[in-house]
Amino acid sequence: MTRFAGWLLALCASAALAQAARTPAETVDAFHTALRNKDTAAALSLLDRSLVVYEFGAVDPTAESYAFRHLPFDMDVAVATAWKLESRRTGGEGNERWVLSTYRVTGRQLDGTPIDQTTLETVILRRTGGLFRIVHFHWSTSDAAFQARAQSQRRQEEKP
Amino acid sequence: MHAGHDDVRVEAALKRSPGKVTALGSVYSFEAKPLRAPAYVPNELRGWRLTVLKGERFGAAFQVESNTESRITVAPANGSLDGIAVGDLFIVEETAPQSPQ
Numbered sequence: 001m002t003r004f005a006g007w008l009l010a011l012c013a014s015a016a017l018a019q020a021a022r023t024p025a026e027t028v029d030a031f032h033t034a035l036r037n038k039d040t041a042a043a044l045s046l047l048d049r050s051l052v053v054y055e056f057g058a059v060d061p062t063a064e065s066y067a068f069r070h071l072p073f074d075m076d077v078a079v080a081t082a083w084k085l086e087s088r089r090t091g092g093e094g095n096e097r098w099v100l101s102t103y104r105v106t107g108r109q110l111d112g113t114p115i116d117q118t119t120l121e122t123v124i125l126r127r128t129g130g131l132f133r134i135v136h137f138h139w140s141t142s143d144a145a146f147q148a149r150a151q152s153q154r155r156q157e158e159k160p
Numbered sequence: 161m162h163a164g165h166d167d168v169r170v171e172a173a174l175k176r177s178p179g180k181v182t183a184l185g186s187v188y189s190f191e192a193k194p195l196r197a198p199a200y201v202p203n204e205l206r207g208w209r210l211t212v213l214k215g216e217r218f219g220a221a222f223q224v225e226s227n228t229e230s231r232i233t234v235a236p237a238n239g240s241l242d243g244i245a246v247g248d249l250f251i252v253e254e255t256a257p258q259s260p261q
Contacts, residue, residue: 038173038255040211044219064214068249072176080170110169 024097024125025090027132035071035078043071048126048133055139066137081107081115095127118142175254177205178213181247182230187240189233192250199229208252210234215248217241224252 027046034042044067051063053070060066084104092098100122107115124136177200183191194200205224210232212220222234222241232252234241 038253040209040251040253041219041221044211044213047219049218064218064249067213067218068178068251072174072251076170076173077168079173107170110171115168 022132024092024099024123024132025088027125027134028099028101028121028123031134032078032083035075038075038079040067040071040075043075046134048128048135050126050135051137052135053137053139055137056141081105083119086118092125097125097127097132099123099125177208177252179232179250179252181215181244181250183246184244185231185233187242188225188236189231190241190244191230192232193230200227200232202228205232205252208254210250210252212244213249213251215245216243217248 031043031046034040034046044063047063047066049063051060051066053060053066055070058070060070082105084106085101086104087100087102089100090097101120103119103121105115105117105119109115118141120140120142122136122138123134125132126135127133177197178195179192180195181190182193185191192200203226205227208224210222210224212218220239220243222238225233225235227233
């Protein structure tokens, strides 16, 4: 098989990943799988164009903003760490659903510092064209020190 | 290469080059400007994956067939660049083809 044929198959697999995600929880899991697989197109295919992201005190007001500013870094973190699902609740009805999850996130930073924290995730999804897509993420952590450092850093970035 | 996620620093999962469309070309090429370098090195992106991050073709992915300092040409088999517009943002990532799951 040529490299190009393999690449074409990968594109088809990305599309299949999006199409295969049927339930809200499966859609959330597919997003995390796409990040871990370093599959940008598959991750984007699971996002509604009206996406708004709240992440550790920062706001991405559009899907484009998230895709450009933070998705690559989220992919790096997803590849460098292990995310173990610890709890999940789902709800909503009709075309509007929510998925609440907590994950134990472990790994190591570049300098060897261990990463070991609980990440809290709220996801709101909307069904359009028969498929659930993500319209909102909110990530935070139970690690108060981490949260404080992240928010402080965001405030510094926002100063003119 | 390092990547930052708030105060978490981890290894970058991929080599990346974000860019902006500066002019339209043929159905398979466009003029572009890298956002982290003054220009592309000719054919440094050959075989890399290009994903549109802003614009009508949001989320569309292509394989780069070749590039000059300022022009990117994608492989025809992924379809045309129809819908791409000046000002659209994209990212090019060095990644090997993934096996279907």
